[in-house]
Amino acid sequence: MLIPIERLIDGCVQTLREEVLPEVASRAVRGRVWAVLDVLNNLRDRVEEKVAAATTEADSARAALARLAAALRANADTNGAAAIESALACAPDEPPSARAASLRAALADAIAARPQGLAETEREALRAHLAGQVLRDVMLLKPSLLSEISKG
Amino acid sequence: MPRRAVYTAHGMTPQELEANLASFLTQRLGAPVRVRGLERNTEGFSQETFSFDAELGAETRRYVAKREPVAGLLEPYDLEPEFRVLHGLAGADVLSPPTPWFTDDPRVLERPFYVMERLPGDVPLPTPGADGGGPFTPGERESLAPQIADALARLHAVDWRKRGFDFLGVPGAGRDAAARELARWEARIASAGFAPPPLLADALVWLRRNLPDAPEITLVHGDFRLGNWLVKQRGDSATLLGVLDWEMVHLGDPLEDLAWCSCELWRGGTPFAGAMIAPEAFAAAYASASGRSVDPIRMEFYRVLAVVKMITIMLTGIRAFNEGRTSDLRMAIFDHQLPFLFALLALARGWLSGG
Numbered sequence: 432m433l434i435p436i437e438r439l440i441d442g443c444v445q446t447l448r449e450e451v452l453p454e455v456a457s458r459a460v461r462g463r464v465w466a467v468l469d470v471l472n473n474l475r476d477r478v479e480e481k482v483a484a485a486t487t488e489a490d491s492a493r494a495a496l497a498r499l500a501a502a503l504r505a506n507a508d509t510n511g512a513a514a515i516e517s518a519l520a521c522a523p524d525e526p527p528s529a530r531a532a533s534l535r536a537a538l539a540d541a542i543a544a545r546p547q548g549l550a551e552t553e554r555e556a557l558r559a560h561l562a563g564q565v566l567r568d569v570m571l572l573k574p575s576l577l578s579e580i581s582k583g
Numbered sequence: 584m585p586r587r588a589v590y591t592a593h594g595m596t597p598q599e600l601e602a603n604l605a606s607f608l609t610q611r612l613g614a615p616v617r618v619r620g621l622e623r624n625t626e627g628f629s630q631e632t633f634s635f636d637a638e639l640g641a642e643t644r645r646y647v648a649k650r651e652p653v654a655g656l657l658e659p660y661d662l663e664p665e666f667r668v669l670h671g672l673a674g675a676d677v678l679s680p681p682t683p684w685f686t687d688d689p690r691v692l693e694r695p696f697y698v699m700e701r702l703p704g705d706v707p708l709p710t711p712g713a714d715g716g717g718p719f720t721p722g723e724r725e726s727l728a729p730q731i732a733d734a735l736a737r738l739h740a741v742d743w744r745k746r747g748f749d750f751l752g753v754p755g756a757g758r759d760a761a762a763r764e765l766a767r768w769e770a771r772i773a774s775a776g777f778a779p780p781p782l783l784a785d786a787l788v789w790l791r792r793n794l795p796d797a798p799e800i801t802l803v804h805g806d807f808r809l810g811n812w813l814v815k816q817r818g819d820s821a822t823l824l825g826v827l828d829w830e831m832v833h834l835g836d837p838l839e840d841l842a843w844c845s846c847e848l849w850r851g852g853t854p855f856a857g858a859m860i861a862p863e864a865f866a867a868a869y870a871s872a873s874g875r876s877v878d879p880i881r882m883e884f885y886r887v888l889a890v891v892k893m894i895t896i897m898l899t900g901i902r903a904f905n906e907g908r909t910s911d912l913r914m915a916i917f918d919h920q921l922p923f924l925f926a927l928l929a930l931a932r933g934w935l936s937g938g
Contacts, residue, residue, distance in 0.1 A: 433777060433901050434918045445910045539784040548788055558934060561781060565929045568922035575920070578710035580913060583625035 432480065440475045444468055484571065485527035488564055492534035493519060495560030499541060502556045515541055595693060597621055603691050604635065604648065608698070611684050614639050628900075628913055629656045630830060634701055647680070650696035654908035656900045657830060658774070663687070664751060665830045666697040668802075671746045677738045678813075678826045704813035704824035711852025718809075718851055719858055723821035727814065728859040729868050730823040735844065736873035738826070739801040739837040748802060751834050760797040760835040761884060765790050768888070768895050775898035782928050786891050789932060795881040797836035805831025807840045808849040809857040838878065841869050842885030847927050848893055890928045897921055 447468055455461050496515050503512040518537035523529045538557070542549065549557070595603070601618040608616040617638040624632040624647075631650040636643050651660040662685065669682035682699040689695075707718035719727060743749070754760035769787065772779060779787065806828050813825030843849075844857055845865055851858035856865035866877040897917035904914035929935045 432918055433898075433921075434905055434915055438905055438907075439915055439918075442904065442910060442912050442915055446912050449910070535780060536778050538781040539779055542781055542784040542788060543779070546788060546791065548792055549785075557781070561785075561934045562929060565782070565922065565926045565935070569926050572919055572922060575710070577916070577920075578708055578712075580916065581625060581628075581708050581710065 436478055436480060437475055440471050440478075444471050444475075447471075480528060482527045484567070485531040487567065489522075489527055489531040489534055491560045491563060492531065492538055493522070495557050496534060496537055496541070498556035499538075499553055502550070502552045505552065506550055511541070511544065514544070600633070600692060601635070605637075607684075607686065607691050608637050608646075612637075612639065619643075629828075630660075630662070645701035646698050647701045648692065648696050648698050650692055651694045652909070653694070654903035654906075655911075655914070656896045656903075658899055658903065662695045662697060662830075665832060667750065668748060668832050669697070669699065669829055671748060672741070675741055675746070677741060678734055678823065679829065680825055680827065702813050702825035704815050704822075706812065706827070707809060707814055707816070707851075707858075709809040709849040709851045709858065715852055717853040717855065717858030719816070719821060720818055722819035723816055724855065724859045726820040727823060728857070728865060729872070730821075731812065731844075731857060731859065732865060732868035733872045734823055734826060735804075735807060735840055735869055736875075738804055738807070739840070739873060739875075741802045743802045743834060748834065751832065753834055754797065754800055757796050758794040760800060760839075761794040761881075764833075764835060764839065764888065765794065768892050771895045771899060775895065775902045777898050777902070780925070782925050782932070782934070783891065783894060785934075786887055786928055786932060790884065790888060790891065793880075793884055795836075795878070795884045797838075797881070799837070800834050801837040803833050803835040803837065803839050804829060805833055805840070806843070808844045809851060809859075810849060836881060836885070837873070837875065838881045839885045839888070841866065841877065842882050843889045843892075845882075846886050846889040847930075848889065887928070887931050890924055890931060894921065894924045894928070897924065 447464055452461060452464055455464060496519055500512040500515040500519075503509075503515070515537065518533075518540070522533040522537070538560075542557075545553075601621045604621070605616050605618040608618070619636045619638060621633055621635040624634055629652070631652050633648045633650070635646055635648070637646055649662070651662050666682060666685040669679055670685070672679045673681060680699040680702050682697055685695070685697040687695040709718075712718060717724075741748075743751075752763070754763050765787075772783070772787075804826065807826065811826065811828040812823055813827060815822045815824055845862045849857055854861070856862040859865065860868070866882070869875070870877050897920060900909075900914035900917050903909045904911070926935075
């Protein structure tokens with residue numbers, strides 16, 4: 432997630448206070464909206480992102496980077512392999528979200544550092560992680576309300 | 584509490600907006616105008632769109648005002664090029680809304696805006712319907728597809744030199760059109776301030792290595808797709824009445840529009856280009872209407888670029904929300920739309936297949 436949970440809750444609070452409440456005429460419904468605001472205000476500083484997803488991503492990315500380093504060494508790219516091994520060594524252990532972000536950046540850097548494109552063995556080293564991570568991320572999502580959001 | 588946040592983000596109430604619009608239109612039309620029924624539209628996620636009626640004596644005219652947002656998806660905003668194109672397209676057979684006026688005077692609506700005539704029709708959305716299908720019936724799909732292909736061909740046939748659209752920037756020969764577009768979106772990625780994730784980094788490497796030649800330069804709408812078409816739906820048939828949202832207009836390779844329109848982003852839960860017909864059939868209809876061949880290599884480049892563009896747009900909105908420059912929660916929903924986009928990118932680049 433690119434938006435911190437606190438910022439998401441702040442956005443919900445601001446929307447309800449400034450955009451929804453002024454349009455609500457019913458006193459009973461306004462009371463419910465204020466109750467939601469009260470819950471959100473008190474939730475804000477007591478929640479954090481679940482660690483399981485970040486841990487899974489970090490473990491998968493670490494394995495993919497190790498495979499990529501091996502593939503690069505097999506292709507005589509020792510500097511590239513060393514850069515990845517250094518990134519693996521530098522990735523923070525905690526929190527899992529920081530570890531996942533660090534390894535995600537290392538993967539992106541390794542790809543971007545090869546403007547000629549990845550060799551097939553290098554691509555295969557990353558495939559299981561990139562494909563798996565995309566599917567894991569999609570599986571977490573709830574059905575989109577985009578149609579309702581657009582139509583109002 | 585004042586009723587204003589959805590409307591203005593800053594100071595003006597809807598009543599003040601109506602009064603200022605009335606004064607603006609009175610000056611432009613040379614007759615007293617009353618503005619009625621000002622309403623913020625919900626469809627546009629980028630620019631702010633207001634519909635309203637202007638009363639001139641006994642006559643009522645229907646208009647739409649499009650205003651630069653404080654922050655949003657396509658920063659930095661500059662409404663004037665879009666206005667100049669729409670204004671310059673007057674009389675062209677491209678179904679663009681007649682667009683008579685623009686001002687950057689902040690005293691009127693706080694930010695630059697232009698006024699266009701409100702065309703009839705509705706805007707079907709690229710989201711799955713309740714039955715899981717798209718927004719069109721089979722009869723509507725069959726009748727609409729050739730109209731859309733024809734409209735795109737006519738748009739690409741506009742004589743942009745004659746209409747003075749050189750100000751949009753004329754790409755050079757060969758790969759320059761593709762290179763300019765890629766550079767435009769890479770700059771936006773950099774502005775969004777997020778390090779490209781691995782799949783985006785991979786797509787950018789591939790795009791840089793596969794810039795195609797453009798055999799000709801045409802006007803490119805930039806956002807020609809389901810969701811920006813005004814359509815009259817009748818159940819057994821449908822009629823295209825207008826083409827909206829020209830804010831990404833530029834000069835470039837016409838196949839950029841065809842690939843954008845055909846890509847998975849705008850299929851409304853169907854396997855069809857624009858939720859109408861198979862992508863190959865749509866490409867054939869465009870080829871027939873335009874007299875151009877549809878080069879699969881160029882189409883593949885612009886298909887990947889289409890997903891990169893959409894990811895970039897979302898990253899830009901997320902940045903604006905994160906920085907508190909907008910409180911529009913619709914920007915925040917992109918944080919959980921992005922995984923779908925990365926899945927499309929993974930598909931397009933072959934990461935989800937065996938080779």
